[in-house]
Amino acid sequence: MNWHTVCPLEKIQPDTGVCALIAGTQVALFRPRADEKVYALSNIDPFAQASVLSRGLIAEHQQALWVASPLKKQRFRLSDGYCLEDESRSIPAWPARVRDGMVEVAI
Template identity: 50%
Template sequence: MVNELKSSEVDVCALTDLNENAGTAALIDERQIALFYVKKTEQVYALSNYDPFSEVNVLSRGIIGSIGDELVVASPIYKQHFNLETGQCLEDESVCINAYPVKIINGRVVVGTNS
């Protein structure tokens, strides 16, 4: 398994460690990352856990949903929506949080750290 990872990738957890259709916080290289496992698409998304509007690490506690065709997480504090793929805030185009690439390797969640 270790040989399959690039130096910019981190094995975070088993896919079965994540709750379906909910967020989970992880600490990667001293950064809080919010992981979201969307069961319907069988995909895991990773965003910064930091909510720039409330200035606290809470996005992993947000609610997953969709607006139009976009999968989003709603901040639990002020309810701004962030695109799960890009980190773009839907209510304020000037705000975008870090989004990280994720892949599943042998049932493990691997997050790219170059963002």
């Protein structure tokens, strides 16, 4: 597993997501709260085949954090990319961490 440094944590505002190109892959990074916990999912909405998930709405449902696609509103669990509406359309998720104030993703 190779860890890639993406950006300073402060570049991702709490309650938002951003997109990063990591090792040729579009990755949506989410920071749901004001702490150092970040999540990394594919930025590609598998229903619309569009690079939009980083702009989705972060929500809590069934005691888990999710992102709702801004296009078709399907929800993907931040911890593992599981799709609530259609598990056959779940998306890749990667380990993410904050180390010395920098966001890192393992792809």
